[in-house]
Amino acid sequence: MAIDPVTLEILKNHCRAAAESMAYTLYRTAHSTFVKETEDFTTGLTTPQGLTFATPTELGATWFVGLNYANVINAIDHYDEGDIAMTNDPYSGYVCTHSPDMHIWKPVFHEGEIVCFVVGHIHNTDVGGAVPASLSRTLSEVHQEGIRIPPTKIVQKGEVNQEILNVLLANVRMPEQNWGDLKAQIASVNTGERRVHEMIEKFGVETFKEGIAGLLDYAEAQARDIMRDLPDGRYFFADYLDEDVAGGYPCRIALTLDIHGDSCTFDFTGSDPQIEGSVNMPTGGAERHALMMVGLVYVLYSLNPRLFLNSGVCRVCRCIMPDGTIVNPRFPAAVGLRTLSVQRLQGVIIGAFSQAAPDRLPAGPASGGPIMNVNTIDNRTGRRIVASIDPITGGAGGNPKEDGTEGSGANSSFLKNTPVEINEAEVPIKILRYGLARDSGGPGKHRGGMATELRFEAQAPNTRITARNRDRSRFTSWGVLGGRAGSQSRFLLNPGTDHEENLGNTDILKIGPGDVVHIGSGGAGGWGDPLERDPEAVLTDVNRQMVSPESAERDYGVVIAGGSVNPAATEARRATLRAERPTDGRFFHFGPERIAYEAVWTDGNYTALTELLAGLPVHWRFFVKHRIFEAIDALPAERRRGDGSEVRSSYEQVVRRYPQLSALL
Amino acid sequence: MGYRVGVDIGGTFTDFCVFDEQTRDLHTLKVLSTPDRPGAEIIDGLTEIQRRYGVTPESVVYFTHGTTVGVNTVIQRRGVNLCLITTREFEDVLEVARLKMPDPYDLFSRRPTPLVPREKVFGVVERVLADGTVEHEVDEASVLAALDGIRAVGGEAVVIALLHSYRDPGNEQRVREILEREAPDLSILCSSAVWPVIREYERTVTSVVAGYVQPRVAGYLGSLQQALKSVGVPAEPMITKSNGGVMSAELGKTECVQMLLSGTASGVIGASHVARLTGSDNTMSFDVGGTSADVAIILDGQPQYGTGEMIGEFPIYVPTVSVTSIGEGGGSIAWVDRLGVLKVGPESAGSIPGPACYDRGGERPAITDAFVVCGFLGGAELGYSAVKMNASRAEIAIKTIADRLGLGSRETAEAIIRIAASGMYLEVSKLVSRYGVDPRDFSLLAFGGAGPMMACYLARELGISRIVVPLTPGVLSAFGGLIADVKNDFIKTVFTDVEPASAEALRANFRELEDKATHWLREQQGFTGEAQLLFSADMRYRGQSFEIETPLERAWIESGDTAAMAGAFHREHERVYEHADLDAPCQIINQRLVIVGDSPKPQVATIEQSGEPPTPLDRMPVYFDGQTHQASLYRRADLKAGQRFAGPAVILQDDCTTCVLGGFTGEVDPYGNLILTAES
Secondary structure, eight states: OOSOHHHHHHHHHHHHHHHHHHHHHHHHHOOOHHHHHHOOEEEEEEOTTOBEEEOOSSSSOSSOTTOBOHHHHHTSOOOOTTOEEEEOOTTSSSOSOSTTEEEEEEEEEETTEEEEEEEEEEEOSOOOSSSTTSOOTTOOBGGGGOOOOOSEEEEETTEEOHHHHHHHHHTSSOHHHHHHHHHHHHHHHHHHHHHHHHHHHHHOHHHHHHHHHHHHHHHHHHHHHHHHTSOOEEEEEEEEESOSSTTOOOEEEEEEEEEETTEEEEEOTTOOBOOSSSOOOOOTTOTTOHHHHHHHHHHHHHHOTTOOOSGGGGGGEEEEOOTTBTTBOOTTBOOTTHHHHHHHHHHHHHHHHHHHOTTTSOOOOOOOOOEEEEEEEOTTTOOEEEEEEEEOOBOOOOOSSSOOOSSSOGGGTTOOOOOHHHHHHHSSEEEEEEEEOTTOSOOSSBOOOOBEEEEEEEOSSSEEEEEETOOOSSSOOOEETTOOOOOOOEEEESTTSTTOEEOTTOOEEEEOTTOEEEEEOOOOOOBSOGGGSOHHHHHHHHHTTSSOHHHHHHHHOOOEETTEEOHHHHHHHHHHHHHHSOOOOOSEEOOHHHHHHHHHSOHHHHHHHHHHHHTSOHHHHHHHHHHHHHHHHHSOGGGOOSSSHHHHHHHHHHHHHOHHHHTTO | OOEEEEEEEOSSEEEEEEEETTTOOEEEEEEEOOTTSTTHHHHHHHHHHHHHHOOOGGGEEEEEEEOOHHHHHHHTTOOOOEEEEEETTOTTHHHHTTSOOSOTTOTTOOOOOOSSOGGGEEEESOEEOTTSOEEEOOOHHHHHHHHHHHHHTTOSEEEEOOTTTTTOTHHHHHHHHHHHHHOTTSEEEEHHHHOOOSOHHHHHHHHHHHHHHHHHHHHHHHHHHHHHHHHTOOSOOEEEOTTSOEEEHHHHTTOGGGGTTHHHHHHHHHHHHHHHHTTOSSEEEEEEOSSOEEEEEEETTEEOEESOEEETTEEEOSOEEOOEEESOOTTEEEEEOTTSOEEEEEEEOTTTTOOGGGOSSOOSOBHHHHHHHTTSSSSSOBTTTTBOOOHHHHHHHHHHHHHHHTOOHHHHHHHHHHHHHHHHHHHHHHHHHHHTOOGGGOEEEEETTTHHHHHHHHHHHHTOOEEEEOSSGGGHHHHHHHHOOEEEEEEEEEEEEOSGGGHHHHHHHHHHHHHHHHIIIIIISOOOSOEEEEEEEEEEETTOSOOEEEEEOHHHHHHTOHHHHHHHHHHHHHHHHSOOOTTSOEEEEEEEEEEEEOOOOOOOOOOOBOSSOOOOSEEEEEEETTEEEEEEEEEGGGOOBTOEEESSEEEEETTEEEEEOTTEEEEEOTTSOEEEEEOO
16 A cells, blocks of 8 residues: 555545435435435446546445446546536446446536546436336346436536437336436535545545545555455355246356455356346456456455455455356346345355355245235325335344344345335224234244234225235245254235135235235244254243244244243254254255245256356347256156256257257257 | 432443532532432432532422433343234344335344243234224233233233224223223333324334333332432422423333433433534534444434434334444453454443542443543543543553554553544434534534543544533533433324325314313423423325324314425435425324423523733643643633633643644633634
């Protein structure tokens, strides 16, 4: 570091203050309720080359610490003082990661030289396209996901470019909100610019320039320090989305983590081919794309919460992302619902690292709950009401020290619910239950955090429910070191009646008066053997209605009688259970659905599939994957060997069946 | 004529401020707090005041008191064995809270463990709907079952918080009646009586904090009344409230949720008074103690109010003077991280052992030690001889990290101070951005034991050019209690559109609030003086999820002028968020009323004037900006109105030391306040 450490620490506080002030300014002046409710925005400062060196930690989304604006900065050949540029196109530089995210950046000049950029984004409620809010799993091309503005100056030398603005606003459903939010973004970068000028006045431009390099180096050094404490080795982990498209086949995200000294490599080979749906993650295959780094930032920060968060942290990592896959899709694959896949990816990264540090990291976080939207009619006024009622979240995985947090936590910590009383006052529905779902937390020495569940009754005909990002109704979160998987998520219509319906991963539903909807997230995974859990803790869970007496006995071997633990019966029960299920020494514990699935789709089969699909033109891969899955499904159990041979023979059948394909090979 | 006494009990010291109604003189005193014997410090202090100033207990005609006993009960988790009754199927309200975690980047981040664990929460069968319709009457059998549960866990007190009780408290009252009949020994609170506001988590957690601390606070107030009576103080004690007002101790026994932040709030009240007195309408109050710094924004001479202020780990939603607490104070520890970078805090040496220079066993360097090594402190005793300074201890402590940094002791000490100031700057930056104000338009009002010591450094970071150090910076909270009005807040949730059709209901609701308020002031408080009523409403555009409190005029309410109400909201929205949507429909979520009974304000005397420059007691070397400078040493009591001096200077007084850096000029105003101005 060229700068002395005392000045660096002071400059660090000033840079953070600038980023936090930008965030507060944006939050305060944003127009849309969506921004205020979800805090789905960022602000930050980047180097002249585009590397983020300061981000806010109190407000805003947690996903963009490692953002690199280089591609979009360079897409514009000349900047004048007072210019502000913007883009929301995922395929113009891979800074924006789905079309609702409007990114802007403003150069900060000092004596004619650009000394840094002040940047930020807001998730707009709508940017036009095929569906309201611009996002749907049914979309398959980015063109359907709304207007795309490639890197363009929206403000030139302080003057708004009205023509571009008119084009943007003509293409969206609620133009006054987009314009209001854009104004808030402009206010935010102007605040940042002013703060940078103040810093330069205070510290001098040379110190400032050395300082921002020093801050990246400092974050990198801290991150390397954390990495060095992790044992070298190669750690593989994969997880699935239940479906790649509605009613489709599982979607796999696979990671080989290689830790070597103070750095690591993420190799995503083995992940699914790009999807003909909208859960693709647009990264451009960059070595350190921000979306790939979220899990890394969570892990490193959790190992040392004093870590200064900026893109220097990401220098410890390098990614290998095969072309044409879910982690590196080709234009024009739709990317709108990458939220779902990115969250699963975070879990995959946590799982890979947890093998390196099982005594320092948690089990699998809960997920699979949607953001619930209700569109219904107020019977008294006849007015249609559209409202987001709640994010359905679940807890954190059990960890080496204690149980996972209940209802939310880990990588869903930033979400906020809506009070039952506010929902009922604003939306004509009646809420019948909101709370924690009993027996949802994965059993463990330290139990996984519980899922939340919401049950409500519609009051009017033609009530439409959307449940964006539904998942985990099949494959669950995972436990570690003997800890068990969490529960599946649940989406039921009219539970407990003779017309009960399991809605699985459905995300759109039309119901009428008296219909009852029950929605619950998945639970989080447990840490450590549940038979080693303190029986008194199990009793407390039972008294807290978090664990049923049946589960206490079945999963924990704890026998409760007359409101207290029966020690002798418990000891006997635990001995029986131990004998029945000898530990297999496996690090992870998965739910029965995944175990059954992986009995068919073994590592060997996946290796073969990955290799074969990689040899195909990108636009054939998803199609061929589905044909192979159909063929394997149709295969009698005795002909499955799991060594890849059945995948190869299915592949050959597919190639034979489609001369259009064989002609290409 | 007699004496008015304000007392504020803090973690380390208990502060006294005594106003002589005849001479208009102010006396101050600090004694050590006695947390193991709450209340004993008051008697100690009164004895000392009599000894020093000849003030007999019999001559104390007005007595106000701020206490942290409620907050401490929560922090130490020493409250009553409390249970909670909710609507069945909503028993997890405290566990789920609002979902969001304190540190969203940390996979281990947790919400605090609720004060009522889930096994002590019992659901009853009943239901009120959002419009107040009682869909299900209370099922008595379910209440009796809950009571069995409460008995089984040894519950001593219970909070009843049912859905939509802000709209119709009938079901909560019915549950209460059943419990009273069956279990007269239980102490019972209804959420609709504590603070009847929409949002079940917020209302429930507020009521739970109230229920948890109540028996302890009530007991404390009872023994305080007894103790004052026994020494012969004729005044009925008044308790300072979180809303910046006061109420009688007798009422405090049942409304203790209103007084949990009494000390910090009355500090801001004292600060706003000084702000007005010194013509500093826009002021940032900067109250620094041993472990934290409290910052509040004062606009147009008025403190700002908010809800959701923290009591230990829990937010409460009664109206409270807004104060932001920064985890840095005179006792914050400096350390060096694994990469060789100097850090300050968040760990604090607290009052025990305290900074190394206190010579009570502290060995790690604290901010206060850095000021000693730089030469600003150590020339005098702190806290009315309660603490003696040992400069060599500070030197040794600083040396431990100076060696690691490869710097000299003084360089290290200055680095500690500057890093601490930049950390405070970071937190204050967030605060001013939240309010959308520019700190350069503000004065910095520095008080508390360490505020005047740090003020110049923070002012330089923020670009603030005017610092005010009040005459009694160590006891401003106690002083604030003396000028606080008798005050209470009332709320009714209505959730209605602002349109002519709502006018009648709004008027009727305000009448109901006014009747309650008047009853509280005249009957319960027995207050006979002048009173004001302040009307307001929490308003928003339809579809928004947050409200802005908008002041309303009585005339609009009386004449049903909903257009004027909407207009006021548009202006407030423009002021706070810099935009308004004149065409969008507005809603009123809550109607609010504040009643204020004016208390007689002490008219502080002016001090002696002098046209002569002040004579320094001494000249001494101090270290800042990388150099040694000669500073003038003054005693605060010697400084006369109108006197001016240039920095660097050090000003000593009983309750704190003011450090004036080079580049600042000091001037004493007619009331003895010290005004420091930065040379531009």
